[in-house]
Amino acid sequence: MDQRPIGVFDSGLGGLTALRELRKLLPGEDLIYFGDTGRVPYGGRSRETILRYARQDVAFLRSFDLKAIVVACGTVSANALQELKGENDLPIFGVVGPAAAAAVKATRNKKVGLIGTAASIRSGAYEEEMGRIDPTVRVTALACPLFVPLVENGRFRPGDRVVELVVEEYLAPMKESGVDTLVLGCTHYPLLSQVIGNFMGPGVRLIDSGASCADRAGEWLGERGMLAERAAGACRYFVSDSTQDFARLASIFLGETVTGTVERVEIEKY
Amino acid sequence: MDQRPIGVFDSGLGGLTALRELRKLLPGEDLIYFGDTGRVPYGGRSRETILRYARQDVAFLRSFDLKAIVVACGTVSANALQELKGENDLPIFGVVGPAAAAAVKATRNKKVGLIGTAASIRSGAYEEEMGRIDPTVRVTALACPLFVPLVENGRFRPGDRVVELVVEEYLAPMKESGVDTLVLGCTHYPLLSQVIGNFMGPGVRLIDSGASCADRAGEWLGERGMLAERAAGACRYFVSDSTQDFARLASIFLGETVTGTVERVEIEKY
Numbered sequence: 001m002d003q004r005p006i007g008v009f010d011s012g013l014g015g016l017t018a019l020r021e022l023r024k025l026l027p028g029e030d031l032i033y034f035g036d037t038g039r040v041p042y043g044g045r046s047r048e049t050i051l052r053y054a055r056q057d058v059a060f061l062r063s064f065d066l067k068a069i070v071v072a073c074g075t076v077s078a079n080a081l082q083e084l085k086g087e088n089d090l091p092i093f094g095v096v097g098p099a100a101a102a103a104v105k106a107t108r109n110k111k112v113g114l115i116g117t118a119a120s121i122r123s124g125a126y127e128e129e130m131g132r133i134d135p136t137v138r139v140t141a142l143a144c145p146l147f148v149p150l151v152e153n154g155r156f157r158p159g160d161r162v163v164e165l166v167v168e169e170y171l172a173p174m175k176e177s178g179v180d181t182l183v184l185g186c187t188h189y190p191l192l193s194q195v196i197g198n199f200m201g202p203g204v205r206l207i208d209s210g211a212s213c214a215d216r217a218g219e220w221l222g223e224r225g226m227l228a229e230r231a232a233g234a235c236r237y238f239v240s241d242s243t244q245d246f247a248r249l250a251s252i253f254l255g256e257t258v259t260g261t262v263e264r265v266e267i268e269k270y
Numbered sequence: 271m272d273q274r275p276i277g278v279f280d281s282g283l284g285g286l287t288a289l290r291e292l293r294k295l296l297p298g299e300d301l302i303y304f305g306d307t308g309r310v311p312y313g314g315r316s317r318e319t320i321l322r323y324a325r326q327d328v329a330f331l332r333s334f335d336l337k338a339i340v341v342a343c344g345t346v347s348a349n350a351l352q353e354l355k356g357e358n359d360l361p362i363f364g365v366v367g368p369a370a371a372a373a374v375k376a377t378r379n380k381k382v383g384l385i386g387t388a389a390s391i392r393s394g395a396y397e398e399e400m401g402r403i404d405p406t407v408r409v410t411a412l413a414c415p416l417f418v419p420l421v422e423n424g425r426f427r428p429g430d431r432v433v434e435l436v437v438e439e440y441l442a443p444m445k446e447s448g449v450d451t452l453v454l455g456c457t458h459y460p461l462l463s464q465v466i467g468n469f470m471g472p473g474v475r476l477i478d479s480g481a482s483c484a485d486r487a488g489e490w491l492g493e494r495g496m497l498a499e500r501a502a503g504a505c506r507y508f509v510s511d512s513t514q515d516f517a518r519l520a521s522i523f524l525g526e527t528v529t530g531t532v533e534r535v536e537i538e539k540y
Contacts, residue, residue, distance in 0.1 A: 045511050046512030049308050049511045242319065
């Protein structure tokens, strides 16, 4: 038993989709969430900048006594996970490995699609991980740089013509390629899963990278007897921009009303 | 005569559209451009964060001996110009005042439209300025939060269905309102002027806020005998994210090949 909280971070609010899965799976855990809303999005930035920001995000979370950190951001997981693991003496879980494993397990025709930010796709991390597990899997990877701005602006619902057009434009070659499994390699994308699912059709299985990561973290902590023992854990939220409007926006990503406190952090100081 | 350079800054690369106008108008001036590409976009952030970032941008530019600063960013001009002017003992030019004056001068039916980022529209700065010059002008203001992500992703050309759909969606009520003048209140928007112009029709005059600001700065410096005297000024570029790819992206905004040097700045240190 380990009653210490789990830290979770993302470039912005997308990681709340992973937090939601953690809460469902491990309701007894205390969670500390940091969203770098003052510097979101990360997905169009260089690897050096992503690494610098990620180090500050981890340094802030480590101002608490944590038992583990979940990197609920596809861009950071794909570009900086090895460095973060090497520099920190606590378990750090990214979304790439768990999502890659889930995709390889799910595919029947060995054709897997992958969508993510420009920086995630450029890194090649998901393909590398899938290739390691099963070298016969063929991966079609596509950067979808407009998805995060759309979602951050609350644009993800079926019937939204702009969203449907962008999904159609990006995913037409993906559909053409005949994948039976599609990795949503960014924690913002689960909000688009209905529009993406409608376009790709019922034969394509969508892999939620944040949910896969939550599963992996829960399993790992459980195997080591490190889960908390309490009826209901609490959530604390931290952001790097104003806390105003956080509750309203966050509830969209969480799919429920935000109950924990929210505070602002000067992330540049970490 | 004042041979010192003029500093110019923006949240990202949008301000290069204003730099282009400055170069056309004042080819003899040395220019130092800073683009905060590591933290772009500003337009969805809180006023406190915009002010904090703008202060750092100015502090960096002031590490050079400048004769003036041009705030080539609608969001900063609308949210932080008074503070920046109050805190600095050199002339600082924003885009709001010049664009407001140009719009009031251009309109015949006294109906002016204004588009900008969420933070610019929320500030009310453009309306206030137009109201001060001519209280009978009626302003229709609209935030267009997807325009900056589209432009930053190279999506602004006529024939781009996504761009045309977003322009149509945002500007339909603007067209309906019968404005004869439309202020492009963000330095990214001149790249969209062809698509916007096609939608609004030939009866609507578009006001480029960056160009208006360049005019004002040139006039002000000229009146005081502060213009440089040399055949051709040089440009130096600074960005807060990687310099890789800068030349390619910047040439889109500048409408010409980038010739000056480009260096990276750790903007958080200012």
